[in-house]
Every structure is written in structure tokens, then in C-alpha cells.
Amino acid sequence: EVQLVESGGGLVKPGGSLRLSCAASGFTFSNYSMNWVRQAPGKGLEWVASIGSRSSYMYYADSLKGRFTISRDNAKNSLYLQMNSLRAEDAAVYYCAGGREWELPHFDYWGQGTLVTVSS
Amino acid sequence: QSVLTQPPSASGTPGQRVTISCSGSNSNIRRNYVYWYQQLPGMAPKLLIYKNNQRPSGVPDRFSGSKSGTSASLAISGLRSQDEADYYCATWDDNLSGPVVFGGGTKLTVL
Numbered sequence: 001e002v003q004l005v006e007s008g009g010g011l012v013k014p015g016g017s018l019r020l021s022c023a024a025s026g027f028t029f030s031n032y033s034m035n036w037v038r039q040a041p042g043k044g045l046e047w048v049a050s051i052g053s054r055s056s057y058m059y060y061a062d063s064l065k066g067r068f069t070i071s072r073d074n075a076k077n078s079l080y081l082q083m084n085s086l087r088a089e090d091a092a093v094y095y096c097a098g099g100r101e102w103e104l105p106h107f108d109y110w111g112q113g114t115l116v117t118v119s120s
Numbered sequence: 121q122s123v124l125t126q127p128p129s130a131s132g133t134p135g136q137r138v139t140i141s142c143s144g145s146n147s148n149i150r151r152n153y154v155y156w157y158q159q160l161p162g163m164a165p166k167l168l169i170y171k172n173n174q175r176p177s178g179v180p181d182r183f184s185g186s187k188s189g190t191s192a193s194l195a196i197s198g199l200r201s202q203d204e205a206d207y208y209c210a211t212w213d214d215n216l217s218g219p220v221v222f223g224g225g226t227k228l229t230v231l
Contacts, residue, residue, distance in 0.1 A: 046222065
């Protein structure tokens, strides 16, 4: 059974940092692109970042302006999102999603999400 | 404001056929595949249609996708109450440095 389990969300002050993790199982992690998609409360889906199966490419939403970094560790079947200089508008549920290499935005597998709250 | 435009809401009665549109431009929908995601209330999104009109295994053939020019559509036939959800289109945009875009989403209500 495919599982993607996000962790690392929580309450952080504006300007603070947070590192999200996503643990994958049930599929060959190293063969899939991995992605982060977020959803602010009551809002639609917003793509955040994507990374190739061997970290051969990394793409980011323009709105992030270099504050977020996506990375992965294929030996640990894990995906990460380092988020710096957090703002109120970054508050959202962050989903990790696994997809077809070179077929963005083909996202086959989704986690249940982790909630990030940005507030003083 | 997304580069892909969807109607915010749609509705239908059980058994009806409904369509949800997704309007884009030359740099996204015309040149690239369109994907559709279904998000049931309180749940994570789920891939519904890939490469314009392909269904992943397990997705009923009541769901179909199409594309023409700079627009795409999702059609749901034989509407059921369990189809009540938010639906999102997504694609790649050749003109954006952050190239993946989602539509704003359409909330489907089954009356």
C-alpha cells in the first residue's frame, strides 16, 4: 500500500523557519518525482515545488522568491521542504505528492497533509 | 489569480451530466497536457484524469476529460452524491519559471 506521511508542521512566528518531511513507502521512491502542494484554509490548491527522482531538477513557485528549498534523500525514502522567512500567507496544509518523472503535474500519490500556522 | 480559470461552482442532480471548464492560454493548455484532481471534503486531492483524457485505474468511466485549443473540460456523467467535491485542473506553463499551475477550483454540488 502506498503511503506518504508528512510531518513537521506546526505554529511558527512570522519570519521563522520550519522543515517539513514526507516519509514514503509502498512504491519505488527513487523512480518518482516528488512535489509539495499547499492549500490555505478555505482556498484552492497551490503548487509549491517539485524535485526530480535523482534531484536532477528542482522547480519552485514564483511566489516563494527563494525562501523555500525542496530536497530528498532516496536512501531514506524521504522528501523535505525547508521553509524560511515565513509569512502569514504561507499558512496552509502542505501536501507531499509523488508523480511521474518528467510529467509534471502528474501526481499519482498524495499524503494527508501537515498544517503550518504562521502567527505571532 | 490563477492563469487557469475555472468556474467557482457547478451543480447538477443525480443522474445528470455536468461539465467543468478550465480556460488557459497558448503557453499552458494549448501546448501541454491537462490534469484533473478531485478533492472530497476533508480529504487529500486525488488524480482523476491525466494527459487530457486518460483515467487512472480505479476511476470510473463516468469521468472523462477533453481539450481543445486553450481550454479543457471535465465531464461527469451519471452524477452521484459522492461526486460532490472540489475539482481542479492543472498543467505546465512554458512561460513561467515556476511552471506548474492549478486552476482556482470548482465546487461541485449535487442537488
